[in-house]
Amino acid sequence: MADIRNGTLCILGCGNLGIAILDGLINAPAEKASDIPFTRYIACVRSESSEKRLLERFPDSLDKLSVRRGENVQSVQNADAVILGADPADIEKVLTQPGLREALSDKLIISIAAGWTRQKLEATIYGSETTAENTAGRAWVVRTLPNIAAQVSQSLTAIEVSEPALPERYLQITTAIFEQIGKAVHIDPKLMNATTAVGGSTPAFFAVICDALIDAAVAVGVPRDLAHTMIFQSMQGTATMLQGGMHPAVLRDQGTSPEGCTIGGLMVMEEAGVRGHIGRALREAVTLARLMETTEHVNDTRH
Secondary structure: OOOOOOEEEEEOOHHHHHHHHHHHHHHHHHHHHOOOOOEEEEEEEOOOOHHHHHHHHHOOOOOEEEEEOOHHHHHOOEEEOEEEEOOHHHHHHHHHHOHHHHHHOOOEEEOOOOOOOHHHHHHHOOOEEEOOOOOOOOOOEEEEEHHHHHHOEEEEEEEEEOOOOHHHHHHHHHHHHHHHEEEEEEHHHHHHHHHHHHHOOOHHHHHHHHHHHHHHHHOOOOOOOHHHHHHHHHHHHHHHHOOOOOHHHHHHOOOOOOOHHHHHHHHHHHOOOOHHHHHHHHHHHHHHHOOOOOOOOOOOOOO
8 A cells, every 4th residue: 555645646537526526625725735645636537528628627727637538547557546436337347448457556446436336346347356365456445425515515425434444544535535525424334325315315305395495485475586595594504503413303492482383384294294205205215225236124115
């Protein structure tokens, strides 16, 4: 394992999520930048339009950013660590390119690809999963799951705690990368499928709830642009209080009074089974995540 200092990070498949990570690293505030051992970045893309998009997005960073098209193997050779950001459908093709396995030797490869387990990635590269007995000459693969909020540096990123254990320095580097775009948590492998939904699907669920509240606000006379401001600020304030340690039930109770409008609305939600349906929606998302890997669970919504 190399001790990376002033190193080069390659993002292999730099799409929307890769761009968000790149932006967080390149523009990291001074107090966080010291945690990142990279001073140069390589963004690998496969189309001219993607290349142009990156060049236009980072015009002032081209002294430390190289955008390459069709040079995956050379880019990995020139890097100290790799973020695997290719589309899940393309990963097998990317990882089996001649020369790539050799280029990855002893390097850290961080996968942000949904649906690909660490074992599956290792088997694709080497023909078998990595064990404590065969680590020599192999890449150290770590599976991560950021979510869409990475685009505004508010991602929740799950980092799999694997066996054999990732070298401590590589785990520190991986954590530091994702702390630039939000919050990172370390997760047992058995929880990664659940986390796919709990961390990855819930932004869409919150968006639907917000959309419904906005429409209802318009229905009672609030202009739509003002409804946007009200609902989004209310949601942000709620999240801030909850992140500060307040229990959801306490927040709910503090916001209600006897015969008040809030308790009236809450009773409608209870009568409609909103709580149960939201819970089932999350369980359904987790079930589908598990089905991608054919892993059943007692609380899945289908068998």
